[in-house]
Amino acid sequence: MKTTVIPSGHAVIIAVAGRLDAASAPQLKKEFGELLHDNRSFIFDLKDMDFIDSTGLGCIVACLKSAVEADGNIKLVNLQEKPRMVFEITRAYKIFEIFDNVDTAAESYN
Amino acid sequence: MKCLIDSWTGPMTWSGELMPETAPLMLKIGNKPLLEFYLDYCVRQHIGAVKIILRYSSPELRDYFQDGGRWGISIGYAMARPDETLDEVLAHNRAFVGTEPLLLIRGLFFLHFGEQLPEWQLPEVGGQGWCVKWEGEPVWAAIPAGKWPDDIREYPFDSPDIPLSPLASVRDYFHLNMRIIQLPPRRYVLPGYNNDDGISLGQGVELAHTCRLNKPVMIADGVHLEAVTSIGPNAIIGTNVLIDRATAVADAIVCDHSYVGADLEIRHKIIYRNHLIDPETGFSVDIVDNFLLTNMAEARGLDLLTLFFQRIPALLLLLLLALPYLGLRLLAPVRTIRLQIWKNQRLEEMTLTVPDPSGTGWVDRLRRRLCVDKFKLLIPVLKGQLFLTGNRPLTNTLANAEMVRELKVYHPAAFPFIETIDREFCDEGENNSIYEFYYSSNFSWLYDLVIVGRIILRRLWHG
Known part of the structure; x- marks a missing residue:
């Protein structure tokens, strides 16, 4: 998994690429924890995330929980077809706001 | 009348791609294999003999249908090459048909004989017979007695209005199932339900x-x-x-x-x-996440086989090694190190206490020669935390996580397969992954016992 952090207006965009699973989830959680010190609004761009398992999903949910506890939020964009099916069956789509592009997600923070 | 069922699927390749472990004729419609619907229909038509042309190996299909006694018809089987043409199939099975009329069934189609048309009958196989085509290929056809065609495509059959639904895509398959389950008369429910x-x-x-x-x-x-x-x-x-x-x-x-x-x-x-x-x-x-979805057959089979081929031999070894372990322990303490390893392909971790391989004293060497250093590893085997034979327990690094995911099976073991390989062919680095892949592709429970035997003999011989 590779993450790229892009500061953008009101929110920080975290682009996640590759596999988000038990092996890579701790890395994302650590990076997110560091960013949460100075930021509150996040957008996870999942355009290049081609796989997610329950640990990866648990990591994103844990990030959301930390963000909400700090009065922040995480919005998801560009969820691809195969990870989307995992979000569907785990009902994770019910707890996230999911947008189809970064701009509309960023505007929603305004 | 006889029936020839050809397992040809033509362009309907979706089932092989999405459900590779199920023969297309065994696809379930309302929990009943498609082929069983064909046989039910044959029974209604008073067809006494059916020959199934298999273009793939399917022990599951043969086990289920056997000789057809359950349906009161005689079922025979024949093999055909996947690319065999219809003409070749017909030519190869001409003796089966003899002088009787023939019903030919090919492809993945569902015949709605039990719904609106419960008493629906095949059109009479008189005159020149009839043929239903799908994308230019004959799929259901009736050939009258004594009128064997030279080329079934050229034969001037009529095309009767037969209520057939093609299962051309997984969408067709899904919606057919949803329709069947909603039918009020429930004509398709399996007996015994x-x-x-x-x-x-x-x-x-x-x-x-x-x-x-x-x-x-x-x-x-x-x-x-x-x-x-x-x-x-x-x-x-x-x-x-x-x-x-x-x-x-x-x-x-x-x-x-x-x-x-x-x-x-x-x-x-x-x-x-x-x-x-x-x-x-x-x-x-x-x-790949067993918390979400997984295969039940594998999970069940593993437990029973693990008992017979892993835990019982592990218990015997434990009893055998107990005395040498205690004896050598009196001579020199056992030095161990703790490793964090990947426990399974879900990338759960576990701590494993293993003997320190750096010991060079004569007691350490004797322990290795007698496999006494494996003694403590046999306990997690008995607890089901470790396998007796399998892969090298891989430490919890990212590189190893990649490897664990790519392996067909990952069985971290007390007696890993790699110990049967001469040291000159092993590296300290990732080149050893070839042996992990080899094991995971070729393992069997009996082979596991051979591996244990080899490791014990190699150690006794070479130290």
Whole structure:
């Protein structure tokens, strides 16, 4: 998994690429924890995330929980077809706001 | 009249791609194999002999249908090459047909003989017979007695209006199943099912008392539904399925031998073992996460085989090594190190205490020669935390995580396969991965015992 952090207006965009699973989830959680010190609004761009398992999903949910506890939020964009099916069956789509592009997600923070 | 059923699927390749472990003729429609519908129809037509032309190996199909005695018809089998033409198939099976009329069935089609047209009969096989074509290929045809065609495509058959539905895509398959389950007369329900007002249950179905069934649902044999599950409306659950607690399944098909994890919502999907299929788009996700979906057959088989081929030999070795272990321990203490390893392909971790390989004293060397250094590793084998034989326990690094995921099976073991390889062919680095891949592709429970034997003999001989 590779993450790229892009500061953008009101929110920080975290682009996640590759596999988000038990092996890579701790890395994302650590990076997110560091960013949460100075930021509150996040957008996870999942355009290049081609796989997610329950640990990866648990990591994103844990990030959301930390963000909400700090009065922040995480919005998801560009969820691809195969990870989307995992979000569907785990009902994770019910707890996230999911947008189809970064701009509309960023505007929603305004 | 006789019937020839050709397992040709032509351009209908979706089943092989999405459900590779199921022969296309064994695809379940309302928990009943497609081929069984064909046979039911043959019985209604008073066809006494059926020959099934298999273009793939399917022991499952032969086991299920055997000689056809259950249906009161005689079933024979023949093999054909996957690329064999219809003309070749007909030529190869001419002796079977003899001088009788022939009903030819090919491709994946569903004949709606039990719905609006319960008494529907095939058109008379008189005159020149008839043929139904799909994309230019004959799929259902009747050849009158003594009028064997030179080329079935050129033969001037009529095309009667036969209520056939092609299963040309997974979407067709899904919607046909959903339609079948909603039919009021329930004509397609398997014999042996309890069929009560929209809820059809097979045998050996275990329902938790907090489980909710919303009709129509069809649940096959050996299904276990945990607490607070909600099944239906419009759910078809195959045989040997476990739905874990608080999971909802509606407008969905869960195929045989599948485990569906806890707290999931399966709507408008097909679950095929560990594959999650969207019937509308045909997208399939291979879930490697055993908390979500997995294959029930593997999970069950493993436990029993593990007992016989792993734990019992481990217990015998433990008893055999107990005295040398205690004796050598009096001479020199056992030095160990702790490793964090990947426990399984779900990338769970565990701490493993292993003998320190750096010991060079004569007692350490003797321990290794007698395999006494394996003594403590046999305890986690007995507890089911480790395998007796298998892969090298891989430490919890990212590189090893990649390897663990790519292996066909990952069995961290006390006696790893790599110890049967001469040291000159082993590196300290990742080149050893070839042996892990070799083992995971070639392992068998009997081979495991051979590996243990080899390791013990090598150590005794070479130290």
